Amino acid sequence: MNSIAAAPHVFWAILFIVLPLFIVVYYAFVDSSGNFSFENITALKDYAPIFGLSVELSVIATAVCLIIGYPLAYIMARAKPKNQKLFVMLLMLPMWTNLLIRTYSIMAILDDGGFLNTLLNTSFHIVGTKGAVIFGMVYDFLPYMVLPIYTCISKIDKHMWEAAQDLGCNTVTTLTKVILPLSMSGIISGVTMVLVPSISTFYISQKLGGGTFELIGDTIERQFVTGALNVGAAISLVMMILILISLTVMNRFGNGDEGGIIV
Amino acid sequence: MKRLLLLLSVLAALILTLGSCGNADDEPLDTDAQTQQIQNGTVTLNVYNWGEYISDGSFDSLNTNKAFEEYFYEKYGYKVTVNYTTYATNEDMYSKLKNSSVVYDIVIPSDYMIQKMIEEDMLLSFDVEKDIPNYTYIDSEFKNTYYDPNNAYSVPYTYCMMGVIYNTALVDEADVKDKSWGLLWNEKYKGNILQFNNPRDAFATAMYWKGLDVNSTENEDWDKALELLVEQKPILQGYVNDEIFNKMTSESAAIAPYFVGDFLIMAEEEENLAFYYPTEGVNYFVDAMCIPKNAAQPEIAKEYINFMLSEEAAIANAIYIGYASPNTLVSQNEEYIAVMNEYSYEGEDGETAYELLYNRKPSEVNAKYNALIGNDNASCYQSFNPDIQSRVNTLWENLKIADSTEPWIHVTCVVIVGSVIALAIYSTYIKKKRSRDYRLRDRAKKQRGCRI
Incomplete structure (x- = not known):
């Protein structure tokens, strides 16, 4: 009975997850005429600087998200239930607008002759810098950091606070010795959910980066657009493997047993 | 079991013969299907064009696809529906035509893409001058082009x-x-x-x-x-x-x-x-109208191309799109010139x-x-x-x-990764130490004969 109920999901997973993965692997290991070759993989060394830059920018964006997101999630979880709902809604509100539109709007606001510079009558050059790309990543992916941490903290038993204080913890030590370790799984979920989409983003870097540099997502997109499917597939494959490795490493940090959504 | 196999093979044979029957008299069947389609009013012309690339009736303009349907009905007495879809790049169009079984009757690629598609035998060759009467109005600059030297595949659009x-x-x-x-x-x-x-x-x-x-x-x-x-x-x-x-x-x-x-x-x-x-x-x-080789309605497609070159439709499209038209019916039309001169550019x-x-x-x-x-x-x-x-x-x-990295990015990254690793090591150390302490304490208690 169970297996019948699961059949549509299994079918879905095979058709849209497993099969495409095999197609990616296939394309990564053949040349344009369909013969087996390692050329696509060896060609990847040319993309090392792009890989590096993508990883660096997304690590920074994730760190910023965590620094902003954790206190926010903590405040939200400690607020009155009525206010909690309001906070969550405010956080989700921007996500009702599509990511592409939000990014394009940020570009219009921060541009050299954009809304901000016109309003303040200044000439800040923001769009086209790496800072702008990091800002865009943080802006677009912050909710993915806050929500898992918020859920995690709000699930912590209220008595934990009382117990910690009974045993002589002040506010700071309660936070660092009790709450932080207990919310580790939320942090790891949040980090994953921000890091992975930031590494592979392409729209944000194209629009806010002014096109002066490329992230790996842009490279993959361009490979596919110009018809170089094989190299594109090879880059995607290596990306997936790298992400898988880093997730496994992160899982270790989280004691494995509270891994949340990962792997 | 044997009987089942026999039954299956008979069935298979039957299907095969039926199938081959259908293939043998392909032509008449096709026309039958066509008559059927005409009677049902379900003849469709699949047009695949760039986005925002045809006058669509907004801002009081002429809806040229609709106008074509009306024109066709008046001329031939049966209804054709234009199924109009769009693409964003030549490459999108190309890969769709190349890799999927979707049938289009009209596509509007750019010059270099037409050249490529001709090389790969993807376009229908036809006598453009004879089949498209309005082709005479195309500026000679856009005839015998490098991508279609004998005017056998394409009719310039913009x-x-x-x-x-x-x-x-x-x-x-x-x-x-x-x-x-x-x-x-x-x-x-x-x-x-x-x-x-x-x-x-x-x-x-x-x-x-x-x-x-x-x-x-x-x-x-x-x-x-x-x-x-x-x-x-x-x-x-x-x-x-x-x-x-x-x-x-x-x-x-x-x-x-x-x-x-x-x-x-x-x-x-x-x-x-x-x-x-x-x-x-x-x-x-130059973007030009072409008929793919596997088009289902090549004759209607030719009508469509001809209609798009006719004065009213061509002017409506040229005004809507805003690019130059290779059609002299447009470029020499007083009304069109007047509209173009309403642009504030000077x-x-x-x-x-x-x-x-x-x-x-x-x-x-x-x-x-x-x-x-x-x-x-x-x-x-x-x-x-x-x-x-x-x-x-x-x-x-x-x-x-070239010059895409800046030092501050490396520095920040090293600091972040470094502190994460330091924290991880520190917390592992603390955990180990604590568990060792507990173990020692437990052992000490045991030695003293206490219950743990």
Whole structure:
């Protein structure tokens, strides 16, 4: 009975997850005429600087998200239930607008002759810098950091606070010795959910980066657009493997047993 | 079991014979199907075009697809429905036609893509002059082109030339006097210059400027162009596509290369914008209507093409799209000229939008460049062979990688990763220490004979 109920999901997973993965692997290991070759993989060394830059920018964006997101999630979880709902809604509100539109709007606001510079009558050059790309990543992916941490903290038993204080913890030590370790799984979920989409983003870097540099997502997109499917597939494959490795490493940090959504 | 097998094989044989029957008299069956379709009113013509590339009835314009349906019904007495879908790039269209079984009756690719599709035998060959009566109105400049030398596959729809857009309030008159691509390399305007964000067009700007062949198969030419682009990179504000509209109209940037038809739209919003065709040569594209080889309704498709060249429909489309029309019924129509002159653009010596679009033919603008390269179509993009394509892709990546990292990024990253690792080690150490302490304490208690 169970297996019948699961059949549509299994079918879905095979058709849209497993099969495409095999197609990616296939394309990564053949040349344009369909013969087996390692050329696509060896060609990847040319993309090392792009890989590096993508990883660096997304690590920074994730760190910023965590620094902003954790206190926010903590405040939200400690607020009155009525206010909690309001906070969550405010956080989700921007996500009702599509990511592409939000990014394009940020570009219009921060541009050299954009809304901000016109309003303040200044000439800040923001769009086209790496800072702008990091800002865009943080802006677009912050909710993915806050929500898992918020859920995690709000699930912590209220008595934990009382117990910690009974045993002589002040506010700071309660936070660092009790709450932080207990919310580790939320942090790891949040980090994953921000890091992975930031590494592979392409729209944000194209629009806010002014096109002066490329992230790996842009490279993959361009490979596919110009018809170089094989190299594109090879880059995607290596990306997936790298992400898988880093997730496994992160899982270790989280004691494995509270891994949340990962792997 | 045996019986079942027998039954199955009989069934299979039956299906096979039935199938082959159907194949044998393909022709009459097809016409039967067609009559059936006509009777049911379900004949559809599948048109696959660029987005925003046909007059669709908005702003009181003529809905040319609907007009075609009416025209066809009046002429032949049965109903054809136009199923109109759009694509964003030539490559999208190509891969859809190449890799899927969807049937289209009309596609409108650009010149180089038509060349490629003809080479790969994807387009239907027909006698354009005979089958499309209105073809006589096409300007001779757009007949016998390099991509379709015998006029056997394509009927021009629109064309548009590239050039340099600049803001007269931000750029000195003296710097644009020589009407050169060199303006894009002028260091005076550092941080205010935009460049195309696709390899083909970006490389072309450098290659026209220095008189290199844009269809070169010599690596050397591409390397030279790359050098120029790398040199240009520090003074650029960015590599952009359609963001150019916003950036130019909001005065975020002062100089950008783009297409004249799009420039006219920008000039509506920002009166300080001006335009010139660089004297060194420019690219222009022609988008032409073609019938794919596997079209289901090639005859109706020809009617459609002919209708799109007829005066009313062609003018409506030309006004809607805003690019130049190769159709003389349009370009010499008083009403159309009047509409074009409603554009607020006013160039040197009171040049109107119409004059900017039509007074100078691509062959005239490119005369110098074509003579230099020694080929009448030198300024047009030809379809790349795979080697050059991947070479250009690699060079483009090199351009994007050039000076793309800044020290502060490395430093911040090292600090973040370093502190995460330090924290991890510290917490592991604390945990180990604590568990050892507990163990020691437990052992001590045990030795003292306490219960744990």
